[in-house]
Structures are given as C-alpha cells and as structure tokens.
Amino acid sequence: MKATPVKGTRDYLPKETEIRDYLQNIIMETYSSAGFQRITTPIIEDSVNLDKSEGGENLNLIFKILKRGKKLDSALAGVHPTEKELADMGLRYDLTLPLSRYYANNRNELLSPFKVIQMDRVYRAERPQKGRLREFMQCDIDIIGNESRDAEIELILTTTKALNRVGLSDYKVKINDRRILSDIFAYAGFSTEDNEKLAIIFDKQDKIGIDGVKAELEENGFNQTCIDKFIALFADGTLTLDSVANVCDASYVTELQRIIDAVTTVSKGTIPVEFCPSLVRGQGYYTGTIFEVEAAGYSGAVAGGGRYDNLIGKFLNEDIPAVGFSIGFERIFGILMEQNCSIPNRKKKIAVFYDTDTYAEALIYAEDLRNDYIVSVIARPKKLGKYLNKLETQGFDGFAVYGQEDGVKLFGE
Amino acid sequence: MKATPVKGTRDYLPKETEIRDYLQNIIMETYSSAGFQRITTPIIEDSVNLDKSEGGENLNLIFKILKRGKKLDSALAGVHPTEKELADMGLRYDLTLPLSRYYANNRNELLSPFKVIQMDRVYRAERPQKGRLREFMQCDIDIIGNESRDAEIELILTTTKALNRVGLSDYKVKINDRRILSDIFAYAGFSTEDNEKLAIIFDKQDKIGIDGVKAELEENGFNQTCIDKFIALFADGTLTLDSVANVCDASYVTELQRIIDAVTTVSKGTIPVEFCPSLVRGQGYYTGTIFEVEAAGYSGAVAGGGRYDNLIGKFLNEDIPAVGFSIGFERIFGILMEQNCSIPNRKKKIAVFYDTDTYAEALIYAEDLRNDYIVSVIARPKKLGKYLNKLETQGFDGFAVYGQEDGVKLFGE
Numbered sequence: 001m002k003a004t005p006v007k008g009t010r011d012y013l014p015k016e017t018e019i020r021d022y023l024q025n026i027i028m029e030t031y032s033s034a035g036f037q038r039i040t041t042p043i044i045e046d047s048v049n050l051d052k053s054e055g056g057e058n059l060n061l062i063f064k065i066l067k068r069g070k071k072l073d074s075a076l077a078g079v080h081p082t083e084k085e086l087a088d089m090g091l092r093y094d095l096t097l098p099l100s101r102y103y104a105n106n107r108n109e110l111l112s113p114f115k116v117i118q119m120d121r122v123y124r125a126e127r128p129q130k131g132r133l134r135e136f137m138q139c140d141i142d143i144i145g146n147e148s149r150d151a152e153i154e155l156i157l158t159t160t161k162a163l164n165r166v167g168l169s170d171y172k173v174k175i176n177d178r179r180i181l182s183d184i185f186a187y188a189g190f191s192t193e194d195n196e197k198l199a200i201i202f203d204k205q206d207k208i209g210i211d212g213v214k215a216e217l218e219e220n221g222f223n224q225t226c227i228d229k230f231i232a233l234f235a236d237g238t239l240t241l242d243s244v245a246n247v248c249d250a251s252y253v254t255e256l257q258r259i260i261d262a263v264t265t266v267s268k269g270t271i272p273v274e275f276c277p278s279l280v281r282g283q284g285y286y287t288g289t290i291f292e293v294e295a296a297g298y299s300g301a302v303a304g305g306g307r308y309d310n311l312i313g314k315f316l317n318e319d320i321p322a323v324g325f326s327i328g329f330e331r332i333f334g335i336l337m338e339q340n341c342s343i344p345n346r347k348k349k350i351a352v353f354y355d356t357d358t359y360a361e362a363l364i365y366a367e368d369l370r371n372d373y374i375v376s377v378i379a380r381p382k383k384l385g386k387y388l389n390k391l392e393t394q395g396f397d398g399f400a401v402y403g404q405e406d407g408v409k410l411f412g413e
Numbered sequence: 414m415k416a417t418p419v420k421g422t423r424d425y426l427p428k429e430t431e432i433r434d435y436l437q438n439i440i441m442e443t444y445s446s447a448g449f450q451r452i453t454t455p456i457i458e459d460s461v462n463l464d465k466s467e468g469g470e471n472l473n474l475i476f477k478i479l480k481r482g483k484k485l486d487s488a489l490a491g492v493h494p495t496e497k498e499l500a501d502m503g504l505r506y507d508l509t510l511p512l513s514r515y516y517a518n519n520r521n522e523l524l525s526p527f528k529v530i531q532m533d534r535v536y537r538a539e540r541p542q543k544g545r546l547r548e549f550m551q552c553d554i555d556i557i558g559n560e561s562r563d564a565e566i567e568l569i570l571t572t573t574k575a576l577n578r579v580g581l582s583d584y585k586v587k588i589n590d591r592r593i594l595s596d597i598f599a600y601a602g603f604s605t606e607d608n609e610k611l612a613i614i615f616d617k618q619d620k621i622g623i624d625g626v627k628a629e630l631e632e633n634g635f636n637q638t639c640i641d642k643f644i645a646l647f648a649d650g651t652l653t654l655d656s657v658a659n660v661c662d663a664s665y666v667t668e669l670q671r672i673i674d675a676v677t678t679v680s681k682g683t684i685p686v687e688f689c690p691s692l693v694r695g696q697g698y699y700t701g702t703i704f705e706v707e708a709a710g711y712s713g714a715v716a717g718g719g720r721y722d723n724l725i726g727k728f729l730n731e732d733i734p735a736v737g738f739s740i741g742f743e744r745i746f747g748i749l750m751e752q753n754c755s756i757p758n759r760k761k762k763i764a765v766f767y768d769t770d771t772y773a774e775a776l777i778y779a780e781d782l783r784n785d786y787i788v789s790v791i792a793r794p795k796k797l798g799k800y801l802n803k804l805e806t807q808g809f810d811g812f813a814v815y816g817q818e819d820g821v822k823l824f825g826e
Contacts, residue, residue, distance in 0.1 A: 001465055003517040003728045006457045006502055011515050013522055014450035014529075021451065035762065035789020037427035038434065042548050043456065043534065044419045044476075052414055063457075066477040066500050068538050080489065086499065087479050089419055102424050104416040109426055111807050115789060116427075121456065125481050135455050146792070150772055154790065157776065265773045266780075315416045349448065359563055360678045363570065367679075376448020376528060377567065379559070394524050 008126060008134030015395055020137075020333060022343045023166050024119055027139050027327065030162040031117045034154075036141050038117040041098040043091055050090045052314065053097040054284035061124040063091040063134075091123035095140045096285065096308065096324055103144050103322075104315030113145040115154075119329075133330055140305075142324035144312065149255050152289050152307070153262045155325040159303055160271045162327065163293065167336060170296040173263070174276035177256060178286050178306070183248030184277065188230035190222065196284075198222075205278035210234045213278075241275040259289070285311045289323065295335060302331045348373050348397040350408055353380040362402035369400070369408070421539060421547030428808055433550075433746060435756045436579050437532055440552045440740065443575040444530045447567075449554050451530040454511040456504055463503045465727065466510040467697035474537040476504040476547075504536035508553045509698065509721065509737055516557050516735075517728030526558040532742075546743055553718075555737035557725065562668045565702050565720070566675045568738040572716055573684045575740065576706065580749060583709040586676070587689035590669060591699050591719070596661030597652075597690065601643035603635065609697075611635075618691035623647045626691075654688040672702070698724045702736065711748060716740045761786050761810040763821055766793040775815035782813070782821070 005011050012020060032038065050062055064087035067075055075085045092098050095118040103114065118140045126132040141158060143151040156173055163171065185198050201216045208216070210231065217227045233239050233247065241260075245253040260273045281290040281304055290306035305325035313319035350373045354362030366375045380401065381387040388399065388411075398410035418424050425433060445451065463475055477500035480488055488498045505511050508531040516527065531553040539545040554571060556564040569586055576584065598611050614629045621629070623644065630640045646652050646660065654673075658666040673686045694703045694717055703719035718738035726732035763786045767775030779788045793814065794800040801812065801824075811823035 001462050001514070001727050002459050003514055005455050005514070005518070006459055009455035009457060011455075011519055012453045013519060014452055017451045017453050020453070033760075033783050033787050035764070035787055035791075038430045039427055040425045040430050040433070042418050042422035042424075044422060044536075044548065046415050046419055049414050063481075063502075064479040065504075066479050066496065068476075072496065076493065081494075083479065083485065089476075091478075101414070101416055101418070105418070106424055106426060111803060113791065123457075135457065148769070148792070150769070150792065153772070154776070262773045262776075266776045314414050347446075351448070356561070356563070359566070360675045363567070363675075363679045370446050374446050374448055378448075378526065379561070379563065390524065 006134070007128040008132070010133065010135075016337075018395075019337070019341060019343065020329075023333060023336065023341075024137075024139070024329070026165050027162045027329075028117065028119060030165055031139075031141050031158060034115075034158045034161075036115045036117045036158070037111075038119070039099075039102060040120065041092075041095075041102050041118070043121060043123070044089050045092050045098060045101070047084070047088055047090055049097060049101055050092070054311070055093055055097065056282040056284045058093040058124060058283070061126060062093055063123050063125050065089040065091070093124050094122050094283075095120060095138050095326065096142070096283070096311065099140070099142055099144075099324070100308075100311045100322070101315055103312055103320065107316075113143050113151070116142050116144065118142075137329035139327040139329050140324055142322060144322045145320060146323075147309075147321035149259050149289065151321075151323045152259050152291070153266075155305065155323060156259070156263050156271070156273065156291065157266055159305075159325045159327065160267070160293070163303070163332070166332060167339075167341060168295060168302070168332060171293050171302065172272040172274055172296075173291055173293055174274055174279050175256060175259065175289065175291045176276055176279035177252045177289050179288060180244060180248045180252050180256075180277065181280065183252070184230070184233065184244070187247040188233075189226040190230070194222070199280045202278050203280040239277045244275075244277060256289070281306055283308075291325070295331075298331070298335060300331070301328065302335070303327045348410070349376070349395065350374070350410075351376050351378050351391055351396055351399040353378055353384070353399065353401045355380055355403065358403060365402050373397075373408070419547070420541040421545070423546065423548075429750075431808075432750070432754060432756065433742075436746060436749065436754075437550075437552070437742070439578050440575045440742075441530065441532060443578055444552075444554050444571060447528075447571045447574075449528045449530045449571070450524075451532070452512075452515060453533065454505075454508075454515050454531070456534060456536070457502050458505050458511060458514070460497070460501055460503055462510060462514055463505070467724070468506055468510065469695040469697045471506040471537060471696070474539060475506055476536050476538050478502040478504070506537050507535050507696075508533060508551050508739065509555070509696070509724065512553070512555055512557075512737070513721075513724045513735070514728055516725055516733070520729075526556050526564070529555050529557065531555075550742035552740040552742050553737055555735060557735045558733060559736075560722075560734035562672050562702065564734075564736045565672050565704070566679075568718065568736060569672070569676050569684070569686065569704065570679055572718075572738045572740065573680070573706070576716070576745070579745060580752075580754060581708060581715070581745060584706050584715065585685040585687055585709075586704055586706055587687055587692050588669060588672065588702065588704040589689055589692040590665045590702050592701060593657060593661045593665050593669075593690065594693065596665070597643070597646065597657070600660040601646075602639040603643070607635070612693045615691050616693040652690045657688075657690060669702070694719055696721075704738070708744075708748060711744070713744070714741065715744045715748070761823070762789070762808065763787070763823075764789050764791050764804055764809055764812040766791055766797070766812065766814045768793055768816065771816060778815050786810075786821070 067088050075081045122138055123135055185195055205213050214231050263271050263273050285308045286306040287309045288307035292301035292304035295302050307323040309321045352366040352375055366377045369375045392411050398408055400408045480501050488494045535551055536548055598608055618626050627644050676684050676686050698721045699719040700722045701720035705714035705717035708715050720736040722734045765779040765788055779790045782788045805824050811821055813821045
C-alpha cells in the first residue's frame, strides 16, 4: 500500500491544520458578522451541470466519477465507450456552479438578496508537475438577486476586511468590466468571435508588457490595422478609466468609478482599488464587473471574482443577477506560513503524565485542569526529559505529573 | 441543467448549516481541549489503498475516479476494459484508512501516542432508494501507538462528553471484543473460516432475538451440534461478562471489565457501558475491542469504533496499535433537528436598510453596530412590512433604517 497521498493533494500536519482552522474561523466570523449566511453543497455534481457551466479551461480539469452497477455494465458493453458514457458525475472545480444550482433549487426558502458564504474544497486535475494542488480550499461570498453595483462594493469591503484580519497587508484590488474589454476590442475593429483569444493574450500585459502583447497579436495573425488601433490606446503607457470612457459605453465607466469611490470612502482610503484594463479572469460565465486581489511580492491573485448574471438563469427560466468574490485560501495560507504566522491568545496546552495504577484518578485531575488549559493525558514515558523536548517542539506549553504535588510546570519558567 | 443535487447528497439551508457548524464546533472544542490534535487528509485515495483496506461491505460502495489523459486512452484502447483498468483513485469511505496512511507517511513528525481528531466528509455509493446519504460527515478521534486499553477508556470518555455537550441524552455504550466473538464461535465448534458469516447472523440478535439467530444458523446449514452448543450459552437469556469468561480467553474479559470500571468511575456512573456479546461492527480491520453508542428510541448506532492493530502495519514494516471512535454526525444532526435544537447565546442578528444615495454612510453606520450585532446591510425594500416578516422567519432578531433616528428595533419589543 502507498503511504503518500494522491499526487497533487496534501496531508496537513496538526500545527498546519490548527493554523488553517484559525484562519478559516477568522474569515468565517468576518463574513458572518456582515450578515452573510453559510451554506454547504455536495462536492459531487452531475456531469450535465459541470459540462454546461462555462468554466473555461477548468472544464478540462474535471475529475470524473465512474458509473456504477448496471449503468456501468451497459456503458462497457459498447465497442468503444467514451468518457461521457462512462462517467455520470464529477468533482466540482469551483463553488460558483454549485451555488447557482443551489439557488435554483432552494430559492423559495432563501432571503432576497441572498448573501451567502461558502468555505469548502474544490478539485482540479492539474498536471501534478506544475506544482499546483488538485484539492484546495476556497472561501467565497456571493450576493444573489442584487443587480446594483452596491453588491460589488459590499463584496470588496467584506473580502478585504477578512484579508486584513488574517494579517495580509500590502495588497491591491484590481477591477475591470468584461463589457469594457469587449468594447475596446470592438473599437479596434476585431471580430467579436476572437474576443476570448484576444483576452487571453491581453491578460499577459502584466508579464510581457504592451509591446509583448503587440508582438503576440501579430504572431497570431490578427489584422495589423486593428492591432495598431488597439495598441495606440496605450500610447501614454496606461489606459485610465478617464481615457477608456472615450471608447466604451460610458455607463460602464460610471459604474466602476462609483465602486472605486465607495470602497475608498468607507475604508477611509485604506483599500487601494485600481482600474486594470487588461484584467480578464478565466471563467466564461462572467458578464460584467471582474476583480481580483494581488499581494505585493507574490504573482497571481490571492482572491478573485466578478458578476455572473446569466449562470443561474441556466437552471431557471429567468436570469438572476449574481456576483461573487472568492479567496484562494491556499495562497493566503502559503503566504502567512512563509511569514511564520502564529495564533494569538491561544489557550496554553499541557500534558498530564500518569502511572497505570492511578489512571482513573489522573483523568479526573486532568478534567479539573481543563478550565485553564488544553490538557492531554499521557502515560508517563520512560525517558521523561527526552519526551518533554518532543512535547515542546509539538507546541505544548508545559506539563504536570499526576501524584506529584508541585502541579503544572510551564516550559521556560 | 439539473437544479437538484446528485442523488443521495444534500444541499443544506443556512439555518441547517448554522446548526451543523455549531454542533461541529462543540465536538471539535471538546476533543481539542482533551489534547487531541486535528489533521486533514485528502478526500481522494489511491485505488490500491482503498481496495486492500479490509473495509468489509464498504469496499463495494466506493466511488471511483476515471483515469485521465493518456492513461485513460490506453485503458480504453483495450477490448473490454475493466473497472480496475479505468479508475486509479476513489473517494474515501471512512476516515480510518486515510488516517492509517497518514500516520505511516508522517509518523516522524507526530507525537507518540498520537491523539488525533478528524472531522470530515466520507462517501459511499449506497443505493439511493435506501434513503441513506452518499456524502456524509464523520467526527473521529483515534489514539495511535498505545497498546493499553487506557486508549479505549479515554476515547469512550471523550466521545460521550462530546455527545453530552451537543445535547444528546439517554444513550448507552455497547462494548465487545472481536477476539471474544471468535472464541465463542470456536467453543461451539464452528470452523474459523465461517466466522464472518456467523458474525453477520449473530449481529441480528437485537432485532430477531436468539431464537431468530438459531433459525437463521439452521437455514444456513451450519452443524446442528455446534448450533445447539452456541445457543445453550444463552440459556439464561443473556450472556454476561462473567459467564462468557468460561468460554473465552480470560484476559479479554479482564480488559473489558477494566474499561467498564474506569469509565464508570471517572464519569461517576453517568455513562452506561454494557457488554454486548452480539456486537460485531462491519469493518474487517478491527482486531480487538469494538464499541458503539445507541441512542434510546433510535435504531442503529450514533457512534462506533474499535481497535485496529494491523491496518497501519500494511503501510509500514511493523504493526502499530491503534483504536478509534467515530461519531456519525448525520445521525446526531438528524436526532437534534427532530428535537428542535437551537443555538444558545447567539449574537443578535439585524438588518440595516439603506437608500442608494446614502449607501456608503449606511455601510459605516452598520460597521459601528457590528460590535453588538450581526448586521446585514440591505437596500430598503418597497414593501417593508412584508419583508420584515420574511426576515423574522429567516432568524433575524430586528432591524434599523439608516437615516431614521430611532436606531435598532428588535422584533417583539
């Protein structure tokens, strides 16, 4: 049997799990105190839902679950059964599709607007050599049923509050609108059907610069007049919200400006929000505002989200406005572990050693001590000194020996 | 697209999730204050581990994950690919196998004995018509590396403490030893290889009585002399720990008696522990003590566990003693929901209504109120009265309207 976990997944040690739980509790408490309500959905979804969910690249990364019993037999009886015939369910790749299904299934029992928390695992069959996790945790808040940009404002303020409270500092919120992206491409004269391809190239501007974007557009054989018109937008180095207003629907700019202004006012300027015209976000289901959080010194986003006004409509006969913001918990956990994050004001943890003939009495003694300490009852080891060293490296703060009068001794005292 | 969750899985509403989180926190806090350390392991395990894990009936209930990419192509290229060729991983059916693998993988970084908490989801492909969940939560504590029955005593005391604290009353702990079962069958003259079949029949004694057991043994063609000798053990109606001592290794009885005495002493007689000779527990990996908790008025166990001294040895070159106790969280949740469980001392939850032109100011006002309340900021609805009724049914305790001087109004005041 194999002792290592499945490739791309991780075992978490007790001290890691303790910090993960602590961080998740802070995020949960922050979201919950803002009136968001937690729900839970299954990790498994029907294939038909996953396949039609417009998840972009993620649709190629779904772990599929083999059919069972007679359905499997009948699939296998075919000459060359396909993946579709063999699997009827899959592991979810994000929490947005399950939420959309959930809302369609339970809307009569939910408040409107529905402000919802999801903190749970998702799965992507990334190639393991890329060093990415195949099982990871996301912490999402979403607002369903509010078409106003107030929802974006609240999500940005609440998500950044959680980031602040877990101890992440020095980050910025980047914001854009999918419709502005489309308008810019249309202004340059590109064909609408190339939008996705164009977006993927434009998204690289942070890494390769606007000259790199130009080169890649040319390599891909796009019309030179369109490319030149597009690149001319960046003549001053950047494309600001003011300047983009000349080439896109003005209402989109007004909406983004209102979001930026409100976040700045309410946070008293402590949350930097910045228009970023090359921000794309991969999922196909986004329809309007998109945003992400970038931590200084780390590439890639630590949180991301946007508006997906059509996804719930795929389950219902009407479109329902929705917008969500997801914290990539593993990124946050990684960054904070690098910074030697520790848990403030943790209850002290001690061992109570016992001898077998007085075990019951030692248990009663330990129970009394639990008012003040976390207490683990452990048979007295043969080499006590060596064992105490091990306890200390495992995060224990002290010990007591049942039957000895001198009570609790804390390490280093 | 399909709005309902996958068959046999559930969406949990906000008020259900709130109670589930509350119950899990109590269990977690109880286990943690006794010095148990939480770990997390992936939901996916390699097929080779699952297949060899001696999980009894559960091995037929594993959700299998289809291979991907070239490995799938090559499996499909065969004439009649088997299930084994098509799947390389599966969803875990319990938390004991993952823990055994985890311990083998990480033992050098863990304290010995290792006292561990797992609270997580497991998966079984039950036939949906049986009304059983296919995705459900287990709350386990295990002690690895302690061959003494002290481990059983601590697990029983700690698990029942958690059950008491979530509000479950009126239950009893049933206890037995797999080796006593074997000795009884051997005493009656049955062949060792029939032990599993015999155990399955004997396990039904609670439902069908000892006469039913006799009839079923006869139907199954077991030797009449053996049956008669076996049934004669129950001539006085039950088989007590005293009477079983005549037909099995006396040390097993001494060990069980010590567990029963210690739990009774430490709990001051509040935890009833009862020897139950027909207790079997399904998993094949149990090697010694087995136990479960039965709640009065409910059939089936709400918690169960036992000693599995050989399972970790399948990953390492040496056997490591281990024993675990698992709370079937869904049973507990179901029972407490029937009893209209509510959360004591919850912070009061209110809505703050705003008008769009003063949204930013309302957000600042709400933030101030969060010292005393859980506050959800909501656009003022057109029909306020009707909306207030809905808020109340959703568990809100009151509201305030931003810009009106009279502050927070609590419902019913």
